[in-house]
Amino acid sequence: MLSRTASSLYWLGRYFERVDFISRLVEATVRLDVLSARPAGRAAWESALAVTYTDVAFAATGGEVRRRDVARFLTVDGSHPGSIVYCVEAARTNARAVRTALTREAWSAINRAWLLFEGRPPADDPTAVLNLVDAVKSETRGFEGAVHRMLRNQTTWFIRLGQAVERADNTARLLDVKYHILLPEGERVGGVVDRDQWTTILQTVSAVTAYRWLYSDGLSPANVIDLLIARPELPRSLAASIEETVEVLGLLARRTGQHGEADRMARLRATRMQRTRSGEVIASGLHQFLQGFIHENALLHAAIGRQFKFG
C-alpha cells in the first residue's frame, strides 16, 4: 500500500472518530444543560470546551460561554479543528485522497455527513442541535458498519488504527476534564450535580447500558473510572483502545513482514494496562495518570507515522 494512502486512511480514521466523539459530547452536554431537571449551564459548556481543547480558541471569538454560542462553535464553526464540521471536512479530504481504497458505502457515509453541513444555517435551538448531531451520528455509525463490511485488509486496518489512537485520546481527555476540572467547588462527590456529570460521561462514550450490565451497585465515580480505563469490554475504554491498537499493528506486521517501534510501544503499553487497577490509579492521582497516558498516546502516534513512512 502507498505510504500516502496509509497516512490518509489513518487520518480519516482519526478525524471521523473525532466527529463521532464531538457529536456525542455536544449531545450529552445539551442534555445536561437543557433536559436535566437541574440545568448545569455554564459549567457544562466550559467542560465541553476543555475536553475538545478549544477553550482558548473559543475565548478568542468573543462568544459567551452558553449553549447557543458553544454549540454553534463546536458544530458548524469551521475555523478551528475542534468543531464537527472541521473534522468532517478533514475526514472527507482524506477520504477523497484514498477514494479508491474505500467502498462506496464507506465513502457515501462520509460524503453524506459532509453534505449535512453544506449551506446549513447554524442550529440554534436545542432540538435543532440534537437533530444535527443525531444525523451526524447516524453517518458515523454507518461508516463504522461499512468499515466492518470492507475487506479485512490494510485499508481497514489503517482506518481502525487511526480510530483506536483517537479514541484513546478522547476518552482520556473526557475523563480528565470531567473528574478534575469540572466538579464544581463545594459540590459533594456523589451529589446531584456530580451524578449528572457522571451520567454525561457515560452518554458521551455510549456506556449507560453497559454500565448497568457491569456494575450492580449504582452510579459511582470509582466504577465509571474503572469502566472507562480498565474494562476491555467497553469499546471506548482505554483498555479496549490499547488492545485494538496492538491487534491492528499485529495484523499489519504480518502483512508487511516488518515490525517497528510502534509495535514495541503499543505492546509495552498493553502489558502495563493489564496490570493497572483503577483503584490504585485514583489513589495515586488520576490526573497524572491520564496526562501521562495522553502524552504516551501522542508518542505512539508519531512512531506510527515513522514506521509506515507517512512522510
Added chain:
Amino acid sequence: MRAQAFDEIMGMAGRPPRAELDALARWLEATPAIELRRRQHSAEAAFRQLGITFAVYGDNEASERIIPFDIVPRVFLPDEWDRLSRGLVQRVEAINAFLDDIYGERRILKEGVLPSDLILGNPQFRPEIAGIRPPHGVWAHICGIDLVRTGPDDFFVLEDNARTPSGVSYMLENREAMLRLCPELFRNFRVAAVDSYPDRLLEVMKSVAPRGVATPTCVVLTPGHFNSAYYEHSFLADSMGIELVEAADLVVDEDIVWMRTIAGRVKVDVIYRRVDDDFLDPLVFRPDSMLGVPGLIAAYAAGNVAIINAPGNGIADDKAIYSYMPEIVRYYTGSEASLPNVETWRCREPEALRYVLDHLDELVVKLVDGSGGYGMLVGPTASREEIDRFRAALVAEPHRYIAQPTLALSTVPTMAEAGLAPRHVDFRPFVLTGTRGVQVVPGGLTRVALREGSLVVNSSQGGGTKDSFVLMADAGATQSQSQSQSQIQALRPDGGAR
C-alpha cells in the same frame, strides 16, 4: 435553421419517428413526464452522493457540482455503429502512425504533405522528447473522438482528443443509473454493454508494458484530489484494481520508477497519467512544477516505463492540425478518411481569413489553443459586440483561429422545464489501442446542450450528459450486461496499430 435539425429518435420534423426507434418513441410517450423526472432526480441524487462531481473554472461558490444527467438515452443502430467504429479505428490508427512519424523520421514533413512550420512551430510538438519511441510504438492508447451528427448518415469529427480524454466514468455511471432506473428499456432493446471498459483498459496497459516484464505493475497518476476530474481518476483506478498515485508517491532511481509504499519501494511499469505533459517531469518540462516526478522522462527514454498516453501527443489533437486530418489519414492508411471533418477555414491562410471575416455571423470561430467552450464565437447567436470583438481579434492574430460552419446538429428528446423537447447533442466514443490492435467500446459519452437552441455542450457551460445505447444486431447473443467481453469490438484482432 434549427427547425430543420434531425432528431435521432423522432426523425425529421413533421414526419413520424424513425421506424427502428418507434418502440423508444412509444416508451417516451407512455411514460409520464413526472415519472421520467423522478427517475432523473434519483440518478442525480445518487451521483451527488457518490461524489461524481467536477469543478467549474472561475466559480468560487460551488466548487463541486454534478453534471446534469438526462434520462432519455441516445441510441445508435447496429449498422450506424458499425460504420462509425470503422471510421474511428481508421482515424486512431492514423493518429498513432502520425505521432510515431512526427517524433521519429518525420516523413510526412519531408514529403511535403504537411507544412513544416505547422508542426515545428507548434508548442504542442515537444522537442524535449524527440527521438524517444514509447514501448511497442503505441502513442495514443486512449482516444476520445468528438463527433457531431447532422443526419441519419452524416457524422463529422469535431475534435480529436489524444492526450488525456476524460468522461469515460460518465459513460459507465450513466449506464449503471439507466440499468437501475429504466430496466424496461434493457428488456426491450438489445443494448451492448460497456462495463468491461476497465478490464479492456487494463489489458491495453499491460500489453504495452516494457518488454521482459512478466506481471507489470500499473498505476493511475492523478494531479490530486483537487483536480476537477479526480472522481474519474479514482473511479478508473478503483475499477481496474490498481493504485491511484500522485507524483509524490513516485520516485525515479537509476532510470526506474518506484512507488513508495508502507513496506518499501515497488517498481512501476505502466503509468496511466492524468496530468498534462507540462507537469510530468520538472527536469524536462516546467521546472516550477510541484506535481511532476523528477527523472520520469529519463526512465521513459530508457524504455523502463510506459506512459499512457505518450508525452507529446498534443500535436495530434491540436486544433491547428485538425484541419489536416483528412490528409494525415490518407497519408498513413492509404485510403480516404471514412469519418469526415467538419469543413474548416484556417484563418492563418489569407483567403480563408477573408471569407471568415465576411461571414462571421454564420460561422463558429474557435481559438486554436482554447478549450472547454471558452474563447469561442457562435455567429448566429452572438451579439453585435461579440462579433466586433472577434473581428478585431481575428485581424490581430489570425493564426490563432479557425472557423467552421454552424451545423444543424442532431437533437435527442430531453427533459426540459415543460416536458420533453429536442436538444442538441454531440458524442465522444472512446477508442483503445494496445499491442493487439485498436478497439472501440460500444458506447460513449453523449453530451447535451440543455438550453433550448444552444449548441454548447460543455459541462462548464450548462451542458449535461445522456447514456448512449449501441444496439446489437446479432439475434443469437443474449442481452445480459455481463456478456460484455464479446461485445467489445476488437476490430483488428490480427495485427497491431503499428
Added chain:
Amino acid sequence: MRLSIHHRTAYRFSAPQARLVQMLRLTPQNSHDQTVARWRIDIDRDARMSEGRDGWGNVTTMLYVEGPVEEIAIEVSGEVLTSHSDGVIRGVAEMLPPGLYLRSTPATAPDPAILAWAADLRQTDPLTTLHGLNGAIHQRFEVDHGRPVAGRSAGEAWSRAKATPRDLAQIFAVAARHLGQPARYVSGYCRHADQEHPTPHGWAEAWVEDLGWVGFDPCTGLSPQEDHVRVAVALDAAGAAPVAGSRLGEGAEQLDVEVRVEEA
C-alpha cells in the same frame, strides 16, 4: 589546440535534503573540429548515474542521490582537442530540423525593442546579416563575467549596459529568429572567458542554408575559435543548462562554481 577543462559545481543546502535528482548536460561530443580525448564526471558522495540523450541530442547524465544530503559537489574534468572551423559545425548528429529553432521560449520571447533594433540589420545575404548582428550585439554591451541571473530573459537583459554571455547569446537568438534564421543557444567552455570569475561559457548558433549550423559568440563579436568547447544546445540557456535539478527537502541552496580552461 589541446584544452584541459576542470569544472566543479558545489551545492550546499541550509537543511538536509531527503533526495536529489539531477540531470547533467556536462559531456561534450565529438565533431569534425572537436575530439574528446578524456572526460569524466565525479561526485563527492554515493550517487547512481546513468547516461542518456535529451531531445536536442545532448548527452545527459542522470544523477540520483539518497539523502540526507547537506552538500554535494559535481566535478568534471577532461581534455578536448579542437581545430579551427570558421565557426561551421560539422559531424554532429542533429535530432531536430532547423525549422524548429525558429521557436521562441519565455527566455527568448520576441521582445519588441530587440525586434525593432534587429530589423535594421537585415542584409541580402543571411551569413552577412548574422555576422553583422553578432558584431552589433558585441558593440552594444559590456560583457559581465559574473554569474548569470537565472530566468533573466533576453528582453530584460536588453535594457542593461552590461550583460552576461548567456544574455548576449539569447539576445542573438531572439534577433536572428526574427530575421528568419533558426538560432539556438550553446553551452560549453571557452579558454578566453574572464579567468577571474570563470563560469561555463554560452554563445549562439544560427542555421545558414547550404552551410549548416554556424557559431556566433557575441562576447567576442566573432565566431567561436579553437578555444571553444561545445557541450550542449537548446532553444535557450535553460534548455541547455549544465545542471537541471530537483530536490526533496526544505531550505535554501548555495551554489559555488569553479571553471578552469587551459591549454594542455
